[in-house]
Amino acid sequence: MADVPSDAPEHCPGTNSDQAGQSSSCQGCPNQNICASGAAKAPDPAIEEIRQKMTSVKHKILVLSGKGGVGKSTFSAHLSHALASDDSKEIALLDVDICGPSIPRIMGLEGEQVHQSGSGWSPVYVEDNLAVMSIGFLLSSPDDAVIWRGPKKNGMIKQFLRDVDWGEVDYLIVDTPPGTSDEHLSIVQYLSGAGIDGAVIITTPQEVSLQDVRKEIRFCKKVKLPIIGVIENMSGFVCPKCKNTSQIFPPTTGGAQRMCEELNLPLLGRVPLDPRIGKSCDEGKSFLTEVPESPAAVAYQSIVQKIRDYCSSHSASDDPC
Template sequence: MDAPTDHLSTVRHVILVLSGKGGVGKSTVASQLALGLKHAGKKVGLLDVDLCGPSVPKMFGLEGHDVHQCPEGWLPVYVDKEQQLGVMSIGFLIENRDDAVVWRGPKKNAMIKQFLSDVVWRDIDYLVIDTPPGTSDEHIAVIEGLKAYNPDGALLVTTPQGVAIGDVRRELTFCRKTGVPILGIVENMSGFVCPCCGEVTNVFSKGGGEALAKQAQVPFLGCIPLDPNLAASLEEGKDFLQHYKASPTFCALDTVIKKLIQVDRDF
C-alpha cells in the first residue's frame, strides 16, 4: 500500500474550507472549526494549503516551530500535549516569515500533493483543509488528490456584502462542477460584538449568506460576528473558545460547529 493511502485512509472525515474571495475570514473559520471539533472530543488535523498566505501557524502561536520527519513522512506540529490537534502549513517550512512564496503553478501543485500524501495524521477523526481564495490550480490539485478518499464536502465562507456573496456563487458552481458536496455556508463578520457590553450591532448588511444558501438549496450554518476578543486571540495564538465561553461569538461558533457535525452525519 502506497504512502498516500496509508496516511489518508485513516482519516474519517475531510472538510474543505473555501471562499471565493480573500479577506472574508476563511482561515479564522477553519481554525475555530478545528478547535471546536477538538473541544468536542475529536482528534483533528488542520492542513493549511494557502501557500502564499499561510496564517494558520500564527493563529495557534506556532510560528518558529519546525516540521519533523519520521520514516513514514512529515509529522504535523501539535497544538496540545495530548496531540488531539495537529497542524501542517508551509509556514513551518519557510526560514523567514517575511519570505514570499514566489512559485509557478506546477510547483504549488507539487507542494499540495506532497502535503496530501506525506503528512502522517495517525488515525484522526477530522481533517480540516484551509484553502486559498478563488477557484485556481491549487483547488483542483487538492480535489484531485482527495478524490479517492471521498471527502465529506466543502464549507463556504462569505461576508454579508454583495461582492463576497457573488464570489461565493462562483464557488458553489466550482464545487458542483468538480463533484464536491456542499456542507453549508457560513456568514462571517456578521455584526460587531461590543467588547464592553457584548451587544451585537450590524455594521455591514446582514443575511446575504443565508439568502444565498436558501437560493442554492444548501444548508446555512450560521452567522459569526466581528469580535475584538477573537481577533486578539488569533493575534496572540490563544484558544478563543476556551477563554470566552460567555460571548455571543462563542455561541455562534458553537452553533456552526454543531450544525456542521449534524450535516456531516446526514451525508
C-alpha cells in the same frame, strides 16, 4: 483545460484530451509520443497513494471561500479547536494556502519546524489530539515569500497529503486560499480517490463578497464537491460601549440567508464581529476558550455541532460502526 503543462507549446490540447499527441500543435513537442501513447491520460499515481494514506482519516472537510479575508483560517482553526475539545477524537488541520499561510500564527505555532521521520513529515501538535501542517513551518523567516507558480504549489499540496504522517485521524480540516484556482483543483483532484465529506463555505454579508462566493459554489458543483453549508461571518457588530448592533458589512442584497435560499443550501449560522476574535487569533489562542460565553463563541459551537451531525450522518451509510 486543467492538464496543460506550464511549459507546453501554444494550443496544447492538454495531456488528458483525446487530441493529446495528435493535434497540429503537438508537432515537434518532445512529449508528443508519450501523449500519443495514452500514458499521460492515466490518472496521477499519487491519487491512489493518497487514497491509501487517507484510509486512516475518517472525515475530510474543506473550508472554502471565493473571497479573501472573510475568515476561512479563523474558522478552520476554531473548528479544529472545537472538535479537539473532545479528547477521544483526533483532529488534523492542513493549511494549503501556499502564498499566505495564516494558520501557524492563529494556532500559536509561529517559528515551529516540521520534523522528518521514517514514515514521513511529522505535523506540529498544538495538543495531543490536534495536529497542524502548513507551509509556514517550512519557511525560515516570517519575511519569506513563497513566489511559486501553480505546478509547484500543486506539488507541495501533493506532498502534504501523501507524505505527512497524520496517523489515525477522525477529522481532517483543510484550510484553502481564496479563489478557484490551482490549489483548489489540486486538493479536490488529489482527494478524489479518498473522498471528501464536503465543503464549508465562508462569506461576509455584503454583495461584493457574495458575488465571489457564488463563483465558489459554482466551482463546487463543477467538481462535484458536496456543500455542507454556508457560514456568514462578520455578521453585525455589537458596540462594546453602547451594546447597539451595527452592520459594518451591510447585507444589502439579503446577505447569506437570501443566497442560501436562492441556491438551496443550508445556512449553518451567523458569527458576529468581535474584536476579541481578531485579538486571540493574533495571539495564537483559541477564542472559544478565551471568551466561551460571548455570542460569537456560542454561534461557533452551534455551527460546529451541525458539522459534526453532518459528518456522522454522512458516514453512517458507508461505515456500519
